[in-house]
Amino acid sequence: MSDKPDVWQGTLALMVLKTLETMGPQHGYGIARRIEQTSGNLLSLNYGTLYPALLKLEQEGAIVSEWGTSDNNRRAKFYRLTRVGRKQLEREARNWEQATAILARFLSPAEEA
Amino acid sequence: MRKLRALWFRLRGLVASQAAATDFNAELESHLQMHIDDNLRSGMSPEQARRQALIQLGGVEQTRQAYRERATLPRLDDILQDARYGLRMMARNPAFAAVAILTLAVGIGVSTTAFSWIDTVLLRPLGGVSDPERLVALESVTPGGEWVPNSYPDYQDFRDHLKMLKGIAVTRPAAFSVGKDDHAERVWGELVSGNYFTVLGVQPELGRMFSSDEYGDKPGAFPVAVISDRYWRSHYAADPNIVGKTIRVNQHELTVVGIAPAEFHGSITAVAFDLWVPYMQQPVLNGVGAWMLRNRQNRNMLGIARLRPGVTMQQATQELAALAGRMAIANADVSQGMSATLLPLSKWPHGPQGLLAGPLRTLMGVCILLLGIVCVNVANLLLARATVREKEFSTRLALGANRRRLVQQVLTESLMITAAGTILGVAATPWLSRLLQALMPPGQLSLTLGTGLHPHVLVFTAGLCVLATLAAGIVPALVSGRADLNTKLSAGGRSGAAGRGRHRLRSALVASEVALALVALVCAALLARSFQQTSRIDPGFDPNHVLLNQFYLTANGYSLEQRKEFCRRLAAEMESTPGVTNVAYSDGVALGFEPSWWEDLRVERYTPSAGENMKIFRNVISPGYLPLLRIPIVEGRNLTEQDDEKDNSPLVMIVNQAFVQRFFAGRDPIGRKVHGWGDWFRIVGVAQDSKYHYLGESSVPYMYVPFRQVFRADMNLAFYVRTQGDPIAVLPQLRAAVRRIDPNVTVFDPIPLREFIGASLYPQRMAATLLAALGALAVLLAGVGLYSVMAWSVAQRTQEIGIRMALGADRASVLSMVVRQGLTLAGVGLAAGIILALAAARGIAAVSITNSAMGKGVQLAGATAANPLIYLAAVIFLSAIAVLASFLPARRAASVDPMQALRSE
Incomplete structure (x- = not known):
């Protein structure tokens, strides 16, 4: 596990928001699994770290939570994206794309040289 | 916003953390269950499934x-x-908490x-005016450099000629x-x-x-009036229709044109x-003759001016002084040597x-000063407690608590104590304020000294x-944070040995406390003494058994x-x-609160210097x-009813001895003109x-002129009745007599002259009374501080004292040892205190009561500032307190049973 990179600071919230956008309302465990799968099992994610991040998003109004029933009939707390959350996702995704694009230009082999 | x-949710989390924790536990539980279900489905054994789920979570407790x-902050x-x-500690030591909180x-x-x-x-600028900081007071200045009000013609000249002032009102x-x-x-x-309201920038409420x-x-061209919000509410029930109506003022109708805003009081x-x-x-x-409005010597208008934007007070003052100088030359007959100046309103x-x-x-x-003493006391108490808690702190440090956290804790406790003290103190403020108001002189004007906060x-x-928190808490906090775990824990619980450095600290605190107390005591004693001396000064007349009533007859529309x-x-x-022995009346009342008037004189055969x-x-x-006032005539005769306004009656006056001294070198005043x-x-x-104005004043040249010859429309009327017994007893007769003459005249505030002249002592009385209490x-x-330190030090040394006594020291030597220690502490404090007190006394001596023309140079405590007896008495008194404060613990120390003391740990 130690050879996998940790989740970078600040990107977890973005991943959570994106996951909720694609999957619709989802519980914490589901979100964690989904993030792991999407990363192709390349990320090392302590599921526990997800909960403070979810709480923070909830405090900021990006998501809301509600108790419900899971696919295999377990009681679970489901998180849902709000309008504020959608906007935040859009904004942060754009920022992130910009940042990676810039970095990519730095890191890609110099073409014109 | 986000x-x-x-932050709001986190703050709420502080309160609701119990419910939130339960909810989260359920969520965590369901998370684990789902994970275990999945793990089981992928073929793990139940134990392995649970273990893997926990590992992936990263620990339940950590999560x-x-x-x-x-969730919280x-x-x-x-x-x-x-x-x-802190609350728990306070509840455990209620005496400590009570002393600290109450003193604070x-x-x-x-x-x-x-x-x-x-x-x-x-400090507070006038309420309800715009840009109060651009407002200044305009005062005329006499040749002697005293500040006096302005005359209306002078005002007109100022108003019409000054460029640097946006406006002047009187x-x-x-x-x-x-x-x-x-x-x-x-x-x-x-x-x-x-232009008054325009200059002040007051907008009408209505x-x-x-x-x-x-x-x-x-x-006489403007029969209008503006009334205050307060008056409008109390007398017209805030009826907006009052604007445009007339009210009857001094028997004349005035139209109310507007209501001043509530914040504006004049x-x-x-x-x-x-x-x-x-x-x-x-x-x-x-009924003041119109000619008096044109009289430059009729200086009774207070001036307020507004500086033009960008003009400094200095520039405006220069312009004003230049103009006043020209006016003094142009009107040399009445204004020779006069000038004018601007002052900040706060210096008025x-x-x-x-x-x-x-x-x-x-x-x-x-x-x-007092607050300083209190803070030192509280710091001392906290230090004493820090000593007791040394072991607790060392243990916590040893268990990995960080020092900042310990400092924070002590400061929090200190803050709680000061906060509690502050709340109590603020709660007591309105009450204290009323107490202070009770010391006010018998009210001639209604003061709006706010008891509100x-x-x-x-x-x-x-x-x-x-400040108090820091002053009281910083030293104990730092000391606690510095706790050295090794020595404390290994000292085997013997708290006495480790406290040396701290004892020195506490001793320094007590010494400074004694120094502050000495300063406070000396200041109080100086003022009390000067008050006592002043109140013993013979006013030169007999105010006992005299009833005084001031009439405002012009308000009743009386002609002269x-x-x-x-x-x-x-x-x-x-x-x-x-029961009435004498009756008299006059314009001014000696030693009153109201201003006294003067006249420009020329004395025959006396040439004034420039x-x-x-x-x-x-x-x-x-x-x-x-x-009536039993002021003796030392030469010549008193005024009589024949000195009247008839054309063939010669104009006469009586002068006082100082007048004779100044103008006639003390010789042959009778008959001079x-x-x-x-x-x-x-x-x-x-x-x-x-x-005449203050009991403390030095001799002032003064003159008396007959009421019937000089009384003018703008003068007041004070009526005196001397009685055989209690002057208040003739009040009903006075009221009845006034009613018989004119039922419309009201006797507003009759007062025994004795009390009335007390007003002249008011500033000193107030300072002396309050300072004596403080x-x-x-x-x-x-004393409490000294006692607590001595008691603590004795308690710390119980063992040592026990050993001394076991080795043969007797009661007396133990007693004297402890008392000597207390006195040494006090002595250091007293020495420092004397130096501070000398400086403070010089400061007080420089405070004069007023800088207006009357009573110039009358000081709060001028004469007594260097009285060595006061210092000596204060030192002896404080030493006695110190002896007492250390004697009580000393006696306890001396009664220590050696066996008991040695066993006590």
């Missing part, structure tokens, strides 16, 4: 912790925990009260009689120039203020006025601020609280002749009343005045010197 929302930190959570802990409450309460008064009287406070004849009421107001049409100088700080009338109504309302010598500034500043200084004051008090007639008839009525002040204070009196009021007066008698408190607190 951050704020999150909970991380969640909780996000960990820093604040710590503080709350500290506070809860006293210190903060008195400081807040003093500050709230300073704030109202000295005002004269006055009593009005408002309402219909038989239920008229006295209302204090101001006679103002028409209606309008005086318009530019009403700025003119035409006597132009004198701390005094509430209710009515504003154009000064040009003065001839109509008060008129009204309460002029009288109270000195005493209040002194009071504030002593309050701060102004935001300024609250900020000041909050600042005090923080009617007023003289009223006096004559009332005097006749009262003279025939049983710039010599020939303005001599005067009183206008009835023939009975000097005998003096020119004033546009005529020559002949001196017919010399009265003994007495006190000084006593300071001594008490210092």
Whole structure:
């Protein structure tokens, strides 16, 4: 596990928001699994770290939570994206794309040289 | 916005953390279950499934912790925990907490009260005006450099010629009689120039203020008035229709044109006025001859000016002084040597601020001193406790607590104590403020000294609280944070050995406390002594058994002749009343609160040197005045009823001894001629010197002129009745007599003369009374501090003392050892205190009561500042306290049973 990179600071919230956008309302465990799968099992994610991040998003109004029933009939707390959350996702995704694009230009082999 | 929302949730989390924790536990549980289900489905054994799920989660406890930190505010959570802990400690040592909180409450309460008064009287700008910081006072200056009010013609010149001032207004406070004849009421107001509200920038709450049409100088042309919000609410139930209606003021109809805003109380700080009338109504309302408005010597208008934007006060003052200089030459007959100047409004010598500034500043200084003593005391108590808790702190450090957290905890406790003290102190402030108000002189004006807590004051008090917390808490906190775990834990519980350094610290604190107490005591004693000396000064007349009543007859529409007639008839009525021995009346009252007037004199065969002040204070009196007050005539004769206004009666005056000394070198005054009021007066008698404005004043040249010859429309009327017994007893007869003469005249505030002249002592009385109380408190607190340190030190040394006694030391030597230690501490403090007290005394000596023309140079404690006896007495007194404070613990130490002491650990 130690050879996998940790989740970078600040990107977890973005991943959570994106996951909720694609999957619709989802519980914490589901979100964690989904993030792991999407990363192709390349990320090392302590599921526990997800909960403070979810709480923070909830405090900021990006998501809301509600108790419900899971696919295999377990009681679970489901998180849902709000309008504020959608906007935040859009904004942060754009920022992130910009940042990676810039970095990519730095890191890609110099073409014109 | 997002951050704020999150912060709000986290704050709520602090309160609701129990429910939230349960909810999160359920969520975590369901998370694990789902994970285990999946693991089972992928073929793990139940134990393995659970183990893997836990590993992936990263630990249940860690997750909970991380969640909780996000759910609440960990820093604040710590503080709350500290506070809860502090409360528990306080509950366990209620005596400690009570002493600390109560002393702090006293210190903060008195400081807040003093500050709230300073704030109202000295600091707060006029309410309800725009840009109060651009407003300045305009004062005329006599050749002798004293500040006096302005005359109307001078005002007109200033107004029309000064370029650097945006506007100048003048005002004269006055009593009005408002309402219909038989239920008229006295209302204090101001006679103002028409531009008054414009210069001050006061916007009407309703209606309008005086318009530019009403700025003119035409006597009697503006029968209008503005009333205060307070008066509007109390008398007209805030009826908006009052605007445009007329009210009856001094028997004349005035149209109310507007209501002043609630914050506006007039132009004198701390005094509430209710009515504003154009000064040009003065001839109509008060029967003052229009010629008097044109008289440059009629200096009774207070001037307020607004600086033009971008002009400094210095520039404007230069321009004003230049103009005043030209005016003094142009009107040399009446204004020779006069000048004028601008002052910040806070330096204005008129009204309460002029009288109270000195005493209040002194009071504030002593309050701060007292608060300092309190803080040192609390610091001491906290230090003593820190010693007791040394082991607790060392253990916590050893268990990995960080030092900052320990410091924070001690500071939190200190803050809780000061906060509790502050709340109590603030709660006591209105009460203390009322107490202070009770010391006010018998009210002639209604003061608006707020007992309410102004935001300024609250900020000041909050600042005090923080300062006190730091002052009291920083030393104990740092000491606690420095706790060295090795020595403390290995000292095997012997707390005595480790405390040496700390003991030195506490000793230094106590010494400084003694020093502060000495300063407070010396200041208090100086003022009390000077008050005592002043009040023992013989005023030169006999104020006992005299009833004084001031009439405002012009308010009843009396003409000058009617007023003289009223006096004559009332005097006749009262003279025939049983129990009454003398009756008299005059314009001014000696040693009163109201200003005294003077006249420019020329003395026959006396050539004044250049710039010599020939303005001599005067009183206008009835023939009975000097005998009634038992002021002896030392030469010549008294005034008689024959010195009247008839054409063939020569004008006469009586002068005092100081007058004779100054103008005639003490020789042959009778028959000499003096020119004033546009005529020559002949001196017919010399009265003994007495006190006229302040008991502390040095001899002042003074003159008396007959009521019937000089009494003018703008003068007051004070009526005196001397009785055989209690002067108040003749009050019913006085009221009845007044009613017989005119039912419309009301006897407003009769008062025994004895009490009335007490007003002249007011600043000193206030300073002395308060400082005596504060000084006593300071001594008490210092004594408590000294006692607690000695008691603590004895308790720490119980074992040592036990060993000494076991080895043969006797009671007396143990006693003297402890007392000697206490006295050494006190001695160091006293030595430092004397130096501080000398400096403080010099500061107090420089405080003079007023800088107005009357009573110049009368000081709060001028003569006594260097009185060595006071210092000696204070030192001896404090030493005695120190002996007592160390004797009690010493006795306990000496009664220690050696066996008990050695076994005690």
